[in-house]
Amino acid sequence: MKKGLKKLAALGLVAVMALGMVACGKKDAGANSSQTALAKIQANKKLVLGTSPDYPPFEFLVSEGGKGNVVGADIELAKKLAEKMGVELEIKTIDFDALIPALQSGKVDVVITGMSPTEERKKNIDFSDIYFQGKNGVIVKKGDAGKYKTEDDLKKAKLGVQKGSTQETYIKDTLKVTGYKGLTAVPDLVMDLKNGNVDAIVLNDKVAGINATKYDGVEIVKDIKMTSAGEEEAMAIAVKKGDNKDLIELMNKVIKDLNASGEYDKILADAVELVGKQDKK
Numbered sequence: 001m002k003k004g005l006k007k008l009a010a011l012g013l014v015a016v017m018a019l020g021m022v023a024c025g026k027k028d029a030g031a032n033s034s035q036t037a038l039a040k041i042q043a044n045k046k047l048v049l050g051t052s053p054d055y056p057p058f059e060f061l062v063s064e065g066g067k068g069n070v071v072g073a074d075i076e077l078a079k080k081l082a083e084k085m086g087v088e089l090e091i092k093t094i095d096f097d098a099l100i101p102a103l104q105s106g107k108v109d110v111v112i113t114g115m116s117p118t119e120e121r122k123k124n125i126d127f128s129d130i131y132f133q134g135k136n137g138v139i140v141k142k143g144d145a146g147k148y149k150t151e152d153d154l155k156k157a158k159l160g161v162q163k164g165s166t167q168e169t170y171i172k173d174t175l176k177v178t179g180y181k182g183l184t185a186v187p188d189l190v191m192d193l194k195n196g197n198v199d200a201i202v203l204n205d206k207v208a209g210i211n212a213t214k215y216d217g218v219e220i221v222k223d224i225k226m227t228s229a230g231e232e233e234a235m236a237i238a239v240k241k242g243d244n245k246d247l248i249e250l251m252n253k254v255i256k257d258l259n260a261s262g263e264y265d266k267i268l269a270d271a272v273e274l275v276g277k278q279d280k281k
Helices: 002-033 037-044 073-085 096-104 151-155 166-174 186-194 205-214 245-261 263-280
Strands: 046-051 059-064 067-071 088-093 125-134 136-141 159-162 181-183 200-204 218-220 233-240
Touching (some): 037 046, 037 245, 059 073, 073 263, 096 233, 125 245, 136 166, 136 186, 136 205, 159 186, 166 200, 186 200, 200 205, 233 245, 245 263
Parallel strands (some): 046 088, 159 181, 159 200
Antiparallel strands (some): 059 067, 136 200
């Protein structure tokens, strides 16, 4: 009887231990699932960046060693973030209008791609502080700049714009234009402009200036008068909604330090210079 009881007791102890291990396993899994956004990135030892590399000087492709590398001011900002986190940077190139879904699905950790923190976007994703403040610009065929003095002139034109961009919202909501042409890549828009499929392209002013220099037969409209909606464009880092307070705090600290030291201005200037070097190749 005692031997049998000992066996039963031993079996009972094993069962208890097994249940305890299962319970601990569930507890550990729960802890992992409740990690903050920053903790998950650091646990994975890499920061996955989503970007659409067709918006120089912020993100664009250069040919090195027979392959295209993503470079630009936004990429350098991402490198600073990864360095601050103590992790590697992995870059995923995604069409601009597919970046928010990629962020929401967890395919990428952050999106840095010249994206503005609009109220509409804030319903679905969160943002860091502003890292760049710019304004809208317009490029047209060379010789046509004088046709565009006001927003009313733009309303009469066949407009081109990058799909999903702040400028598309500006065209729809401020100019109230519906018959515009939206394309994913800026170079495709420029080709449409040169081929006469659109009359003008609305872009960030720095991007507009670079493209006006890059392509023959294209110029920037310098003196157009815009409402406040067209005068300013802010850029911020996008992150998935959730437990992201520590991640946003870290991003804001990096942005603040880069702007306070003047380092971001140098990063942007270097990116603009790199665009110029690519144009000469």
